[in-house]
Amino acid sequence: MTTTPVGVAPAPDTVDPAGPDAALIRDMVRIRCVEEELCDRYRDDQEMRTPTHFSIGQEATAVGVCAATGPDDLVFTGHRSHAPYLAKGGDLRAMVAELYGREAGCARGRGGSIHLIDRAAGFAGSAAILGEMIPVGVGAGWSAALRGRSSVALTFFGDGATEEGVFHESINFAQVHRVPVVFVCENNLYSISSPLRQRQPAGSTITDRVAAYGLWARSVDGNDVYAVRAAARAAVARCREGAGPAFLELHTYRWREHVGPGWDHDHGYRAKEEIDDWIARCPIRRATDAIRDAEPRVDDWVRQWEQRYREEARAAVRFARAAAWPSVANLLDGAYETVGR
Amino acid sequence: MRELTYWQAISEATMQCMADDPSVLVLGEGVDDHKGTFGTTKAAYERYGAARVVDVPNSENACAGIAIGAAANGLRPLVVHTRADFMFLALDVMVNLAAKWRYMYGDQGGVPVVTRGVVGRGWGQGATHSQSPHATFAHYAGLYVATPASPADAKGLLVTALRGDTPVVLIENRNLYPLTGPVPEEPEPVPFGVGRIARAGDDVTVVAASLMVHEAERAAEQLAARGISVEVVDVRSIRPLDERIICESVARTGRLVVADTSWARYGLAAEVAAVVAENVPETLRAPVRRVALPDSPAPVSWPLEEAFHPGADAVVEACLALVGDDRGSLPRLSSVAAEFHGPY
Numbered sequence: 001m002t003t004t005p006v007g008v009a010p011a012p013d014t015v016d017p018a019g020p021d022a023a024l025i026r027d028m029v030r031i032r033c034v035e036e037e038l039c040d041r042y043r044d045d046q047e048m049r050t051p052t053h054f055s056i057g058q059e060a061t062a063v064g065v066c067a068a069t070g071p072d073d074l075v076f077t078g079h080r081s082h083a084p085y086l087a088k089g090g091d092l093r094a095m096v097a098e099l100y101g102r103e104a105g106c107a108r109g110r111g112g113s114i115h116l117i118d119r120a121a122g123f124a125g126s127a128a129i130l131g132e133m134i135p136v137g138v139g140a141g142w143s144a145a146l147r148g149r150s151s152v153a154l155t156f157f158g159d160g161a162t163e164e165g166v167f168h169e170s171i172n173f174a175q176v177h178r179v180p181v182v183f184v185c186e187n188n189l190y191s192i193s194s195p196l197r198q199r200q201p202a203g204s205t206i207t208d209r210v211a212a213y214g215l216w217a218r219s220v221d222g223n224d225v226y227a228v229r230a231a232a233r234a235a236v237a238r239c240r241e242g243a244g245p246a247f248l249e250l251h252t253y254r255w256r257e258h259v260g261p262g263w264d265h266d267h268g269y270r271a272k273e274e275i276d277d278w279i280a281r282c283p284i285r286r287a288t289d290a291i292r293d294a295e296p297r298v299d300d301w302v303r304q305w306e307q308r309y310r311e312e313a314r315a316a317v318r319f320a321r322a323a324a325w326p327s328v329a330n331l332l333d334g335a336y337e338t339v340g341r
Numbered sequence: 342m343r344e345l346t347y348w349q350a351i352s353e354a355t356m357q358c359m360a361d362d363p364s365v366l367v368l369g370e371g372v373d374d375h376k377g378t379f380g381t382t383k384a385a386y387e388r389y390g391a392a393r394v395v396d397v398p399n400s401e402n403a404c405a406g407i408a409i410g411a412a413a414n415g416l417r418p419l420v421v422h423t424r425a426d427f428m429f430l431a432l433d434v435m436v437n438l439a440a441k442w443r444y445m446y447g448d449q450g451g452v453p454v455v456t457r458g459v460v461g462r463g464w465g466q467g468a469t470h471s472q473s474p475h476a477t478f479a480h481y482a483g484l485y486v487a488t489p490a491s492p493a494d495a496k497g498l499l500v501t502a503l504r505g506d507t508p509v510v511l512i513e514n515r516n517l518y519p520l521t522g523p524v525p526e527e528p529e530p531v532p533f534g535v536g537r538i539a540r541a542g543d544d545v546t547v548v549a550a551s552l553m554v555h556e557a558e559r560a561a562e563q564l565a566a567r568g569i570s571v572e573v574v575d576v577r578s579i580r581p582l583d584e585r586i587i588c589e590s591v592a593r594t595g596r597l598v599v600a601d602t603s604w605a606r607y608g609l610a611a612e613v614a615a616v617v618a619e620n621v622p623e624t625l626r627a628p629v630r631r632v633a634l635p636d637s638p639a640p641v642s643w644p645l646e647e648a649f650h651p652g653a654d655a656v657v658e659a660c661l662a663l664v665g666d667d668r669g670s671l672p673r674l675s676s677v678a679a680e681f682h683g684p685y
Binding site: 109129141169 | 410433
């Protein structure tokens with residue numbers, strides 16, 4: 001494990017035999033391994049004191065979308081932030097150190113799991129109030145366009161955030177001003193424990209409602225990483241051409257509880273059979289199945305990746321636990337800019 | 342020095358900052374219309390057009406968030422609310438994102454969004470078009486909040502805001518717009534957190550914000566004829582607050598009146614009283630008096646509205662009470678806002 005400075009994404013993996021399709025599997029495996037390791041540590045060690053929303057089971061959305069982005073494109077997310085952070089190239093050790101509240105964290109221990117950032121990687125920030133990063137993504141994309149840049153902003157949120165007024169305000173503004181922003185809705189069917197059918201009207205979909213504003217909007221199998229990438233490429237290309245904003249509804253499912261490391265089939269809001277049904281549609285397994293004929297070695301690769309990334313995750317945990325706490329003397333740092341304080 | 346009205350000073354600061362820095366742009370509902378936000382955005386629109394003076398949809402929440410995203414990606418948005426009460430629709434992103442951005446992402450840069458809110462008080466604007474929400478925003482660490490009273494400060498504080506890296510809220514009482522005063526021609530910044538002695542005096546300190554600075558000056562003028570010397574401290578910015586100028590003045594006069602355009606409880610008047618109580622309590626020769634709004638929403642009916650908003654006369658009463666004097670033959674003073682004309 002080489003040391004990587006905080007805020008700098010790790011160098012691209014050059015030893016992999018994988019092509020672009022297998023690389024998507026590799027990136028999903030990496031996120032899965034990291035999150036499973038973090039779940040275990042979170043539950044067993046009680047050392048990460050930060051509400052943590054895992055993406056286990058829905059890795060294809062982050063990986064497929066981020067594979068369609070370039071280094072200058074900016075990604076914003078809501079609370080379920082780890083997977084997009086890692087998929088965009090965010091520094092793993094800085095993320096884990098952040099969860100452990102260390103000064104070496106990507107937000108110096110001030111932000112925690114829900115306030116990740118890695119500016120160098122183009123992961124421009126995550127925040128936890130539902131929907132609030134949606135207009136921020138619009139503003140970032142608008143800024144790029146106004147300044148004549150070709151970069152695109154992407155903003156991730158869940159199905160629940162589409163119930164917020166600011167979602168509709170942002171869609172409206174983006175369409176009026178032809179903003180190069182991709183709205184990425186990860187529809188995992190639940191807002192905490194409230195099912196979508198109790199929260200949104202039957203007879204129309206989120207995609208339908210967005211399309212009514214005139215946006216290019218696509219409803220995509222969010223557990224098919226190749227389909228996600230294809231849709232995201234089309235969305236990003238439209239933005240880069242100045243054709244206006246794009247919307248992606250990616251249908252997926254979180255396997256674990258809304259917040260925290262546990263399974264929740266005994267919480268009473270969804271059936272174990274439903275969870276098992278979605279586990280059978282695991283995005284990693286599906287992506288692997290899809291290319292096995294063309295890449296017969298893919299199962300070996302997956303095993304190697306699992307070994308490598310579990311070790312990388314453990315090393316990141318070791319790094320984080322050994323890292324220094326922030327100094328209490330610096331409690332106020334960053335409340336204001338130093339000039340004028 | 343040449344004189345400008347308050348609104349002309351704001352317009353000039355906006356124009357000069359836009360000329361100096363191509364990343365400055367103005368966002369607001371109707372900023373491009375024939376009135377141009379009381380004239381403050383009119384010249385900028387005529388000069389820079391719709392690309393940099395942008396009429397936005399009626400989406401205060403999203404537009405504040407869009408301004409934050411634009412600021413995080415290289416622009417300096419100046420967001421304008423023709424009625425400050427609409428800023429409540431943007432509270433989430435202003436408080437949960439703009440104020441906290443620098444801190445919660447580990448001090449890697451802020452989001453320099455400047456938000457102007459116009460207080461509509463007067464002409465029956467009533468409960469939801471009259472409020473002055475400076476204390477609401479000042480409660481949250483991470484924002485600067487100012488209530489400029491003079492044309493020079495209206496210009497200088499806006500210049501500082503548009504050059505800094507801290508999100509700023511500027512609250513402007515529309516009754517200030519026609520007032521004139523000397524304003525430097527150059528875009529000279531006025532720092533946040535530095536108050537101003539608007540009038541020197543020895544017997545009573547009146548700490549005031551925004552419109553109440555002018556009401557306090559009128560009161561001081563009248564009381565001077567009675568031999569009562571009133572010092573008027575214009576706080577200019579309420580976060581950061583110039584605690585030193587307040588405490589030094591009170592330490593000399595021994596008496597404190599705080600005059601605000603908003604409610605007394607949990608607001609600027611309460612904060613100033615707390616600053617004095619914490620730092621120079623032994624210098625107080627009388628209890629602190631707060632001149633502020635009564636504990637009700639703003640009414641519409643003319644006599645009720647007149648009674649609701651304190652003016653110079655209320656400051657006179659408070660000062661007299663502190664020195665143990667009574668009104669005697671002093672005539673009633675009208676308020677600065679009494680000169681306001683319709684239609685709305």
